[in-house]
Amino acid sequence: MAASKLSTVMTPKRWKMVRKGVQYVALGAFFVLFIASRRGGWAAEVVNAPMRLDPLGMLANLLASRTPLAGSALALVIVLLTLVFGRAWCGWLCPLGTVLDIFTPQRKLQPIFKEPARLRSIKYALLLITVIAALFTNLTLLIFDPLTILFRTLTVAVWPAIDRILSAVETALYNAPLLQDPINAFDKVARPALLPDTPLYYRDAALFAAFFIGLIALNWLAARFWCRYLCPLGGLLGLFSKVSLVRREVVASACTGCDACARLCPTGTIQLGKNGASDPSECTMCLECLRACPRGGETFKPVLKPAKLQPYDPSRRQVLASIGAAAVGVGVLRSETAARRDDAHLIRPPGARENDLSAKCIRCGECMRACPTGALQPALFEAGLEGVWTPVLLPRIGYCDYSCNACGQVCPVAAIPPQTLDDKRLTVIGKAYINTNRCIAWADHRDCIVCEEMCPLPEKAITLVESADSPVKLPVVNRERCIGCGICEYKCPLNQAAIQVYAIGQSPS
Template identity: 30%
Template sequence: MIKGNLKLLRVSFEIILFAFIIFSFFRFLPEKLKAITLKTQIIPLLISFLAEGFFLSLLLFVLFMLLTIIFGRIYCSFFCPLGGFQDILIRIKRKTKKITKFSYHKPLTLLKLTILIFAIISIISGSLYLIGYLDPYSFFGRIVNYLLKPAIVIINNSGELILRKANIYALHIMTLPTFNPLALTPFILILGTIIYFSLKRGRLYCNSICPLGTILGIFSIRSFYRIEIDKSSCTSCGICESVCKAECINSIDKTVDNSSCIRCFNCLNVCTFSAIKYKRPIKKKKTDNKKTQNLSRRNFLYSFFGILGFSGINLLLRNKKSPIKPYLPPPTPPGSINLEEYISKCTACYLCVNNCPTNVLQPSLFQYGLKGVFIPHMDFYSGYCSYDCIKCLEVCPTDAILPYTKEEKKKIQIGTVKFIKDFCVVYRNNTNCGACAEICPTAAVTMKPYKGLLLIPTTTPSFCIGCGACQNVCPAKPEKAIVVKTNIVHKEAKKPKRKRATQQKEIKEDFPF
């Protein structure tokens, strides 16, 4: 048996990690620390390993599984930010209402397994989308992006305005994330479910919908350390049952469903008789254990048809995707290699969107088709990819955007420049402009003599990295005169040959006037 105040340990760990994960979405932390913080999230580790074969990801994933086998679902109470979010809601409810009592409910095995099997089938068929969308960390990322960030932006910007009136320029104005009603609908539906469940039934979401919860639940049915009730000293008073957020303690039968137990340790401190303990169980008769695994034949058949149905849907999606798209989708971030790989690995947690300093990364709708719905795309109308910036590459927890170095990133060509002379200010108005050439970081756009003193843009697409700066600043209206054409598969840009240094350095010349 493990001694000490386990609840206190759990709560402190949970709060600290929760804070770090939230900070990862803002400018407070260095990118390296953000990357380390997010190495605690199981689904991103799994995707990173499955898709990229990264050994570190595998190692950490195996470590988490071992921890689960030894201690049970500690991820759910110690590491999961969505769990932390629900715990906050439960706590708020406890503070506002005098009594919040939970009571034992039978596990929803059927529902759990169906969703899990759907998720697994979708992984096998090459799409990590379902597991990505329901991944608790990624979902929490969306909560930060759609709820927390706007709240912080509004508070910050009104504070900034007040301070500025008093000539204090301590705060920076922040940009509100973009909202799209279509993208918000499934988000609000699931968020509503989570909030409703957590206020009514504690951590029911974790024990019904969350596919990760189900996987970890299977691993923790027979974990080395379990919550056990000492039948001789228990009086069935029900106090432990009333504080159990997972609703897995049956105080009448004096049993605990260890596959549903999220190891929050709330029950340990409340028992007057110390009858409930976290310990290695004493070997018991087999009949006791059998009870928890109630995958009946009916469940099996149900799941089987579920799989068939889902594979059908998947096949349909595949067939729809295969014909060549009539339009080019927007470029994917540098480091994502190609559209197909990017779509298959991104879980739309929006960590990159929130870390992007220029707001070029925006949640998409159907720009990447049905399979890539909601994942971030490069929007050159809202910003451009900063040449020296590798923030999204550094933070991406699933390695959908791979962590190339700054020098490598500067050569990744995500698209190429296309100049449309007919729309250009110089051609139309006969006045100088050159906004595109001035902002181009690679000399893919330069100015050449045109008429008289006028200069007009000229492009060398092989130098172009597709950062979109020219498209972003081009002042031509209504149509941009310079745009980026997407490379579905990223290429390597050529470096322009530099002229020799114009003059020797350090010259003591006289004033030329």
């Protein structure tokens, strides 16, 4: 029989090698696509494919935006995979899962605490609240989607840190004349293909790094702590896995109850003293248990009945509680103190409209990665707690490059609408105002025309006027023309810019 032949070729050890191979390839692909997401990298529909594979992100986006996106159909691939092989995504493909595997302490597979089974229900609660909040057009909880966590952290913290460290080393070594040529040769290959020409800065990078390190540190409490107890995507795929086709089964006649498999199971779903029984919703199909069983009693075979319910599965009461929590939570987020939508400097990426953005943005950070000047930054509270980690443009950190439309192209959910470069050049994202009490020309009567010089518009939105009161030309903004790109604010020589871009409808006058 073919199956038995397969089992003789594919020893448990080989299965593990194959799985690890697939995991590293998937992680590598995610990483390569991350690198290629920069402006000038690969095609947008290629680099944002991982986000579109994500069933949680796509489902929540669909519910919140009520707009079906052709690209998000890609997520059905993972749904289908799950319906056949259970949570194989988690064990074989998820890049965050692989990162967590890499940082798993060898002898700490099982929890160092007495595991309350209900801990596992956190992920379902998170899932239910996320999905129900999405019905109320809120996507805040997608900050806990594993793909957005990894991509965002790479963008905001990991990559800039690597760049900074490498630059410091290069600068130090560059002092040695002999090393200059090799360093230049290295830079020619690495920049800007892999690392930026000029360093990028992200606000609160430490916060993102700490969150991620915390996530990894949980592995020291139990292997794949995140995947077992917390991951909302894992919860979603777990629900599908209740009816998945191929499942782990134990041949009762072979099992002696030795619990060797239970001790090796990285998700702890094979519990001690249960004769090797496991829950398909918790099993990541990693096949580690194959190796454990001294009598070869493990099989993975088609099963056509729904899996047994577990005490930690969402109950009716829990579903109702989640609906309530989501409703109250969304209400609180939108109540007066939190929903501050009137921040004067809340400048959004070109074409993104405020209500649209909060109902569509999955917080993946693709736009921040693509932005060549680093202008797009994760919002902290300026968009209200609800808009946490949505993109906001900070002209003092970077400007909206007049020859770039990358953010709208790369956004996997059209929260930033894709625009042609010609259209984007006409898109108004804010308006610049000059503080004449600080402006070098207005206040100090010294020559400075930097903002005028930098203005990229064919008919400059900043012009210079002569005044009887001033020996120097004075810059003024033509509000009709200004698109709010912010290069004037970015380049203003003062330590706090005397020309600033304000969100539309938020003029200081």
